[in-house]
Amino acid sequence: MINSSSNTEDIHLNDKTNTSLDLAMADKTFKYVIVGGGVAAGYAAREFAKQGLNAGELAIISKEAVAPYERPALSKAYLFPESPARLPGFHVCVGSGGERLLPEWYKEKGIELILSTEIVEANLSAKTLKSASGAIFKYQILIIATGSTAIRLSDFGVQGADAKNIFYLREIVDADQLVEAIKTKKNGKVVVVGGGYIGLELGAALRMNNFDVSMVYPEPWCMPRLFTPAIAAFYEGYYAKKGVTIIKGTVAVGFTVDANGEVKEVKLKDGRVLEADIVVVGVGGRPLTNLFKGQVEEEKGGIKTDGFFKTSVPDVYAVGDVATFPLKLYSELRRVEHVDHSRKSAEQAVKAIKASEAGKAVEEYDYLPYFYSRSFDLSWQFYGDNVGNAVLFGDSSPESATHKFGSYWIKDGKVVGAFLEGGSPEENKAIAKVASVQPSVENADLLIQEGISFASKV
Incomplete structure (x- = not known):
């Protein structure tokens, strides 16, 4: 760690x-x-x-x-x-x-x-x-x-996108500037543009700093490149429970700037206008x-x-x-x-x-795709490929005290990907092995019933 x-x-x-x-x-x-x-x-x-x-x-x-x-x-x-x-x-x-x-x-x-x-x-x-x-x-x-x-909104000619207090996070200099803004705009309003890795992690961090946080993204659910709607529903519900406002299906099309050149409002495509002391943009790289x-x-x-x-x-x-x-x-x-x-x-x-x-040889790169994230008191890991049909197992209620659930992806009768929220180190190793070995599975319902124990047996 x-x-x-x-x-x-x-x-x-x-x-x-x-x-x-x-x-x-x-x-x-x-x-x-x-x-x-x-x-x-x-x-x-x-x-x-x-x-x-x-x-x-x-x-x-x-x-x-x-x-x-x-x-x-x-x-x-x-x-x-x-x-x-x-x-x-x-x-x-x-x-x-x-x-x-x-x-x-x-x-x-x-x-x-x-x-x-x-x-x-x-x-x-x-x-x-x-x-x-x-x-x-x-x-x-x-x-x-x-x-x-980082992809910048100014690259697309978004009005007011060069205002002060609009931040991107890629290097330590960016992080230092954001830390200073957090001190200066204490307990203010933050708009996070983007619902991917950066958006979710920064949304959580800023909420932990006692900011009023709104997250805006165009997709129908967060982390769409990895999450299924069922997985995303947990995180969106959990963030809402923590006081984060989620606004889906629209984008930022402009920013209002005050006399000091600082951002004051975020204009959305759907006509809404959000007050903002800080804007953090995470729309990819x-x-x-x-x-x-x-x-x-x-x-x-x-x-x-x-x-x-x-x-x-x-x-x-x-x-x-x-x-x-x-x-x-x-x-x-x-x-x-x-x-x-x-x-x-x-x-x-x-x-x-x-x-x-040295005139020797090494094995070709044999990589198992692996992604992870931590925010609030949540921690998930994913291994393999998120293709095929996904099944959800465990308790995925945002109200749950354990935050423990997962998903398997099945393609051509094999488990090709595995996701786990709240897993132990041993359980995370087990889902990694599943994604690597790609065991056959005849009954998707069995995966739902067995949950993490399926991975532990592989």
Whole structure:
């Protein structure tokens, strides 16, 4: 679990001690360069250190000012009203139960952390990267770990979308700005635009901060890419019980701004107008592939790779959100946006790189899709594929004291996906096994009756 204890040390200052100025790095050459400083970069660095690395061989170039950290903390414990998570408490790799990699760790391993440095040009044939200040970085092997960027309402020309106090959450800078707004607009009104991961987690966090929260999304239920209507009904009912107002089937089409440039109202397509001191937008992300357009093969919105995360360009790998890779379990290419895949794909790419150098081989990436979320006192996990017919089991009443229920997805007579709210570690392992093994099932009613015990027997 993420360490959210009172590590209040200001990492924004501390990391600067390990930051090299752009100009000092001009025309510097590295054996390996990771472009992007998110979760994937941190886990790749740890794997490089594990596999064997000489000082000065690896550089991580990040436009953020801090060493790689566990991004999911930003929409969860970072915003808690009591004992909030702060860096250095959630640097990678604590999110998966590993050692926390502080800025000093990179220095000890001879890894150059080049922070506050945005790469604006990549020449894959020349093996060079150019920063915003004109510094040139040369490499032998490149790992693209640029992740995603938040889709903004201003991209669609929404009126007033550039107002102050309209927030997106992707980086720690965004989270810090939101924390300041929470302090400034104490006990005010918040409108959350979007009913996906970010919307649900931030809606809960802001309600815990005693804000009057309204959530607005166009779909007929929340988390439509994963949840069935029956699963969503529980969360919508639970949020309503916690005092969150849910408004479905409409979108924000404009914002009213006051004389200070701050948002005051959210105009909805259905004609309603909502008062707002803070607006948080979570309407999805876009993989950051622009630097490599026309230089590397793309598919399904990402950079196409093989089972070792090699791209179509020799010595160039792509991991995490930007990679479209062969999902062995389902024999198809997919792009997966989730921290679990970011961690594991980064490790796989480094293992493949080091094995290739040693004239050895590694197994192709064999990934079981996994998603999870935590909000209020709720916690769910999902494994596998949410295709076919879904059956619901357990007690899914929002009024329930246990919040324990789940769902199985059945396709072609096999269980291909499993979801569980309120499961124990053992039960979560059991549903993961079900999704991986894909046991046959003849009677869907039996699944409903047996519930989690079905998974425990597989």
